Amino acid sequence: MWQALKHNYNKIQKRISDFKIGFKIALFYLMITIISISVSSYLYQKIYLNVTLSKVSEVSVQTLNSISSNIDLMMDNVNNYSQMVIANNDLQEALRNGSIYLDLNTQRRVRAYLIQLIQAIPSISSVYIFDQTGNKYSVGNLSANNFKLNSIQEAVWYNEVIKANGAYILRLNGEGAFEIDPDKNFISLIRVVRDLESIKPIGILIINVPEQAFIQAYSNILNNYKTDIVLLDEHNKSIVKKSESNQYDLNRILSKFNNQKSGYKFEAIMHNKYLVSYLKENKYGLKIVSFMPFKELLNETVTMIYIGVIIILINSILLFIGSIFIARMITIPIKKLLKSMKGIENNEFNEVKIKAGNNELGRLRDGYNIMIQEIQKQIKNVIEEQRIKRKAELNVLQAQIKPHFLYNTLDSITSLAISERVEDVCQLTDALGSYYRTSLSNGKEIITIKEEIELVKNYLIIQKIRYGEMFSVTYDIDGRVVNNKILKLVLQPLAENALYHGIKAMGEPGSIKISAKYDNHSIRLIVEDDGVGMSTEKITNLLGKGNESTNDSFGIRGTIERLRIFYGQEDLFRIESKPGSGTKVTITIPFNVHDNEGELR
Incomplete structure (x- = not known):
């Protein structure tokens, strides 16, 4: 075996020794260039990718904060409008009388006020008011948010909202109080209407906010990375009906963040890698989760990586060209003489022009050209x-x-x-x-x-x-x-x-x-x-x-x-x-x- 290896080594060494001088120089520089390009490109790619991913991850969390701010602003507006409704004199008067339907003039004024409110605020789809006798009064998109219980007291959250002492609670789709639309969700803001004079409960107010209002809160600030946003209520249920939440195994993802207020992780989901960013919104108890495909991040960084690699490649090419230039300075005179000699086989008798002094190569050139001149004379004859x-x-x-x-x-x-x-x-x-x-x-x-x-x-x-x-x-x-x-x-x-x-x-x-x-x-x-x-x-x-x-x-x-x-x-x-x-x-x-x-x- 040792003899076989030695034989192969000698064979390779002999073949390399037969290479032309210019080829040997170019080959040496080419090997250095390839190693340099490979190592430099790998290090540059790793460093640039890590820096880019860190920055994108931070930006992703900042984006969730922006979305949270938009949602807070929207829900604050809804909350403020609910307080305006509660404080309406006509509504207070109608509910004090025990039934909202006793005074038709008051009823018309309340209806006009609520309709004007809904028209001015696109984030509200419908408003329901219940008096102490169980009567229901509603305006807005009632077909999409149809109340299905016989009485308000049957709602699972009724006792909770009474104990809230006028504060609101949020429930997805009214938590069973409304018929569910198979295509769209909504968030119900529920609170007790209290008499402004006696502070006693005189009714229940429900304002329904459609999922489209939440979608608009983040659709304008998403980046270009094909990011999916999932909004969850306090029970980890998706607010947006047709979101991509079902494919992401949310329970497993949320468990990774434990009780963190915000953060990001790289997770493998269905054979694809994602940058998952998480934010818990304290004010309204909502959770916001974004899923950004890792390949989109790579597409973003690939341009700069290519630019870096190209710069390294250009420098290496210039180095390689320099090596070829040095090799040519040595080998071109020899190649010209060999080419002229080779041309004789094809009946081409041309003098060789080599820039050389009065050295061995110059004397060889002169002797060769004299021979070519004599041959050309004979051919002309x-x-x-x-x-x-x-x-x-x-x-x-x-x-x-x-x-x-x-x-x-x-x-x-x-x-x-x-x-x-x-x-x-x-x-x-x-x-x-x-x-x-x-x-x-x-x-x-x-x-x-x-x-x-x-x-x-x-x-x-x-x-x-x-x-x-x-x-x-x-x-x-x-x-x-x-x-x-x-x-x-x-x-x-x-x-x-x-x-x-x-x-x-x-x-x-x-x-x-x-x-x-x-x-x-x-x-x-x-x-x-x-x-x-x-x-x-x-x-x-x-x-x-x-x-x-x-x-x-x-x-x-x-x-x-x-x-x-x-x-x-x-x-x-x-x-x-x-x-x-x-x-x-x-x-x-x-x-x-x-x-x-x-x-x-």
């Missing part, structure tokens, strides 16, 4: 010899093509003369003359595409006179390419091939289409027919990739060779054909080739 040779070959091929066309044309004239078609012979001879005037072009071998199209047109006029309705011809010429330069007699052999080996061989009338199109800084010259087509083997022979060669294919093969020699490319010519499906020949040449002297390039 060879290229010039090949250019002269290629030009001679091109002249021979072109000389072979011209007689080939002339022989075929003279055969056509002879056939027409034998047939005594004198007018056709004159028209054909005129077309032939126009053809040769354009073809000779003062000895130039490079003409415009417009001139080449004229050559083809004159050629096909000649053939049309001879063959009549055997074929039709159409032209699709892009005006942007007509002045582009091209080798002379490129399209004519293709048109001849389409006529003789495509349509004529089919034995029935056919069509020829000649196109010249601009295509992405290139020109596509297309000659297509709907004749007999050709096999893949024949296409291969025409493209010069087969061994078979016939006189019939000499014109098109000669054209292919001329194009290859002139442009120095192998992929200019494409033939698409299938037996019985016609033939399409496409030549692709560069756009805007200007060579007025006809020199090869």
Whole structure:
């Protein structure tokens, strides 16, 4: 086992020793950078998160205090209004008489006063007044807070409120005195109405405060953390009907705070972590609990954490870039020399430019550049010899093509003369003359595409006179390419091939289409027919990739060779054909080739 470990260690050590110097330096700094980023980011995240959570927790308790203040203010207002109702002279007079219904005028004044009170105070939904004889008088939203007991004395809290000596008590939903709304809760403020003169009880006052009033007390001051607020009465029952209290296991949560007035804890509830804040409101005996999802706190802190990490990352990147810069100062001269040497394998003989003094590296550079200069001289000599040779070959091929066309044309004239078609012979001879005037072009071998199209047109006029309705011809010429330069007699052999080996061989009338199109800084010259087509083997022979060669294919093969020699490319010519499906020949040449002297390039 020890030998195996030693062997692996030696193997790794050898591999590391084979690394480039610049790579070793960069790798070393990269390892330092990664360790630095990891440790710094972890510490920054922990410290910032702890500080943020502490501040958010304190703010959360402060928020509960604000909610408590709002609730106190609202309930103080309700309490004050209850005292105003009790002190109302008309109400005092009606209750002293033993029944609120004895005097209708007094009853109307009391009703008007209570209605005005409810309209002015949205936090009160309904008001109930009970006299000593058990009569009930009420105003407000009675359908939502309908009193269901036969008499006020049946209420479970009746004796308690009597003993309170005029102080109020709070009960959720009247503690059984009212029918319960399945959708909404309310808090009942209950107190004895006493005679202001004799201080004796003369009735009971109940003011119902809807849950919406409590919701409004905290809805405007909640933070953006998707916090849930739960309001509890003194019996730990939720004041808000549709709150999230059922999902939080309140009994367990409240037991964690024991008799604390306020505090906060992090608790796991239903597989989620929450910041739970608690406040016990002393004045009215209510409890306020907030539940803030921990992931929301993380979302709040993640921006600052990212900013801190990015700053650390930028500093580390700058350190890493500095290490690369130092490595490059050492290795770039060596890399340039190696790159130049590598280029020799791809026939690239370039001198190397290295900023070095008269040291070993500088002398190596000078010796290498002298060698490259000598090689470049030899290559230029060879290229010039090949250019002269290629030009001679091109002249021979072109000389072979011209007689080939002339022989075929003279055969056509002879056939027409034998047939005594004198007018056709004159028209054909005129077309032939126009053809040769354009073809000779003062000895130039490079003409415009417009001139080449004229050559083809004159050629096909000649053939049309001879063959009549055997074929039709159409032209699709892009005006942007007509002045582009091209080798002379490129399209004519293709048109001849389409006529003789495509349509004529089919034995029935056919069509020829000649196109010249601009295509992405290139020109596509297309000659297509709907004749007999050709096999893949024949296409291969025409493209010069087969061994078979016939006189019939000499014109098109000669054209292919001329194009290859002139442009120095192998992929200019494409033939698409299938037996019985016609033939399409496409030549692709560069756009805007200007060579007025006809020199090869």
